[in-house]
Amino acid sequence: MSSTVIDDKPVTPCLLLDVDRMTRNIQTLEARLKDLGTPLRPHVKTCKSIEIARRMMASDSPGITVSTLAEAEYFFGHGIDDQLYAVGIAPGKLDRIARLYRNGLALKLTLDNSDAAGRLGEAAARLDCAFSVLLEIDADGQRGGFRPDDPALLEAAGLVTDAGCGVLGVMTHMGASYDCRDARCLERAAERERDAVVSAADRLRTAGFEAPVVSVGSTPTATFVRNLEGVTEVRAGTHVFMDLFMAGLGVCTTDDIAISVLTEIIGYRGNAGEWLVDAGWMALSRDRGTASQTVDCGYGLVCQESGEVIEDIFVRATSQEHGILARRDGEPITPDRFQVGQRLRILPNHACATAAQHAGYWLVGEDLAGGRFWPRMHGW
Amino acid sequence: MSSTVIDDKPVTPCLLLDVDRMTRNIQTLEARLKDLGTPLRPHVKTCKSIEIARRMMASDSPGITVSTLAEAEYFFGHGIDDQLYAVGIAPGKLDRIARLYRNGLALKLTLDNSDAAGRLGEAAARLDCAFSVLLEIDADGQRGGFRPDDPALLEAAGLVTDAGCGVLGVMTHMGASYDCRDARCLERAAERERDAVVSAADRLRTAGFEAPVVSVGSTPTATFVRNLEGVTEVRAGTHVFMDLFMAGLGVCTTDDIAISVLTEIIGYRGNAGEWLVDAGWMALSRDRGTASQTVDCGYGLVCQESGEVIEDIFVRATSQEHGILARRDGEPITPDRFQVGQRLRILPNHACATAAQHAGYWLVGEDLAGGRFWPRMHGW
Structure with a gap:
């Protein structure tokens, strides 16, 4: 698997890992089990x-x-x-x-x-x-x-x-x-x-x-x-890592989800009021686990590049290398909402499935200078 | 990505490529386009x-x-x-x-x-x-x-x-x-x-x-x-490669599908009349494209190790490394139908998605001695 950095920035789509959230998730379960x-x-x-x-x-x-x-x-x-x-x-x-x-x-x-x-x-x-x-x-x-x-x-x-x-x-x-x-x-x-x-x-x-x-x-x-x-x-x-499925179960909130897929906006679909991004199912996985839950998150929830959740927008559909962003209420997204070239993050339905699509993790978090990468292993 | 052979046999689950079918598929489209x-x-x-x-x-x-x-x-x-x-x-x-x-x-x-x-x-x-x-x-x-x-x-x-x-x-x-x-x-x-x-x-x-x-x-x-x-x-x-989705569209038949996932039977679920295999969604992908077609193939159609389709059996459900085989008509599969350790093949819903889960292709076909492996590239 290749994983490429251009000008010290990882290329999109890629998998980000918020180390602070991960550490908190690990500590939370550790404390619970210690009590038990x-x-x-x-x-x-x-x-x-x-x-x-x-x-x-x-x-x-x-x-x-x-x-x-x-x-x-x-x-x-x-x-x-x-x-x-x-x-x-x-x-x-x-x-x-x-x-x-x-x-x-x-x-x-x-x-x-x-x-x-x-x-x-x-x-x-x-x-x-x-x-x-x-x-x-x-x-x-x-x-x-x-x-x-x-x-x-x-x-x-x-x-x-x-x-x-x-x-x-x-x-x-x-x-x-x-x-x-x-x-x-x-x-x-x-x-x-x-x-x-x-x-x-x-x-x-x-x-x-x-x-x-x-x-x-x-x-x-x-x-x-x-x-x-x-x-x-x-x-x-x-x-x-937690994920949207776990959030749907009440096991965590979206603020606990430690991995996300970094993506870049390709363009606006004016006729549908939707935006295209460069993360499709190859980057997000085909997992649609939240489809059976009370809140269907499509192929993932959309966040600003900083990680802040954009409450009304989700990934409605995907093809191999395209994701289509839509409003959850079905209304069109206005053309002034985003711009071509803007980076966003997508929270995964299922951490195991989404992480499996990637060669490894780009670390983000308060204590990190950035640019660090942890590889994953694959195969049987 | 690792890909392992033990005693000259690929470990399960792994991706098989029938080179003869692939060659036929390539030639069929080539002939059509030549005519046009x-x-x-x-x-x-x-x-x-x-x-x-x-x-x-x-x-x-x-x-x-x-x-x-x-x-x-x-x-x-x-x-x-x-x-x-x-x-x-x-x-x-x-x-x-x-x-x-x-x-x-x-x-x-x-x-x-x-x-x-x-x-x-x-x-x-x-x-x-x-x-x-x-x-x-x-x-x-x-x-x-x-x-x-x-x-x-x-x-x-x-x-x-x-x-x-x-x-x-x-x-x-x-x-x-x-x-x-x-x-x-x-x-x-x-x-x-x-x-x-x-x-x-x-x-x-x-x-x-x-x-x-x-x-x-x-x-x-x-x-x-x-x-x-x-x-x-x-x-x-x-x-x-073709796939079950293309077969559902009438673009090919299941006999044209050139890739399959080799799997081994883990056990029988007597209470449900179902069999467990060692190919889950990690090997098959989460793609459920045929769910929207006339014939829903679950996570894939089951074949004998030789490639012959077993018409009444499909992969009803998957977890990460388990597949559950069931009869399409909902009746239980009898305990004498398969045995633990038996190898089967699974035809994919979506060739692009299933192949993406693997490090490469194990070649099968009339002209090949076997054991040959073609790697795939990954990532962005």
């Missing part, structure tokens, strides 16, 4: 940057959470040797994982079904590798995992230990929290998340498995949870 | 690969079309020195473009409003650079450009020549063709596209501008156009 007595294992799938991951790790963080083996390798290369790979294991990846084990990264794996447990056991024997495994618990019926009362949970744990591998414990992700519309719903989702995983851990322990790790995670539940009794770690990642 | 007597200036924003761009260029192609300056620099570095930058120019990019001119790439620019023409003139004087410009014509009211009968068209052309720059001609992109539902609509869109740009060129010539170039483009209109009289070049790019 449970450490954070930050999920680095949002940032994919060693500079940011290091800042996300609190003094008591056991390690990080990753979503790809490329992340595992990149962060291990940067010295982080306690990692949970939080995607149900596909057997075809076990050879590569065994190499990581031999090189010193005992990557904690996620196992979400008995068939995969059987395949894991075969690979452990073939590769002479004792994998460490968390069993994924399905707390909301939305993705993978064992229901807490599923007989297959104990069966899978047995297959794992029979193969000489370790059952470290249980983990879950409460994807259903993303469908909430108010705080009470999020609090209940966090309760259900905790209950599911704690009861599954109890069952494992009653059956003789040690299962020391009880891991939960999502930025919304981490923000609204009131009780983490029995939980040993929380995984969250989006909180580092 | 108008050369192709391929748009390389879909492929972003020199290997593919060279194959897209026919013997009579005047050059290529690009959507970013990073593309312009990459393809110029690979020896392609006739390029049209088909996004309305943002004035902040002109310093960088002037450097390209000084280095030997007289990048043809797109100008879509009079304010930008004024800014272009200022930059031309300041940088002592005679930019070459195509005026963008708005054929469908959907994005930027001058209406063919807009007085501002001649005004902008005058500003360009007064600044010592060249008015090369006119160009348009018929985005409205993407809204069509049948062949007759696409034929009419292609007629309107031609009419708009030819009449605008006539106005310019009547007013004394030479305007030798008359450029149109989109894969749907290029496929359905019957008359290109007065048009000097056609721009198209998606045709090289």
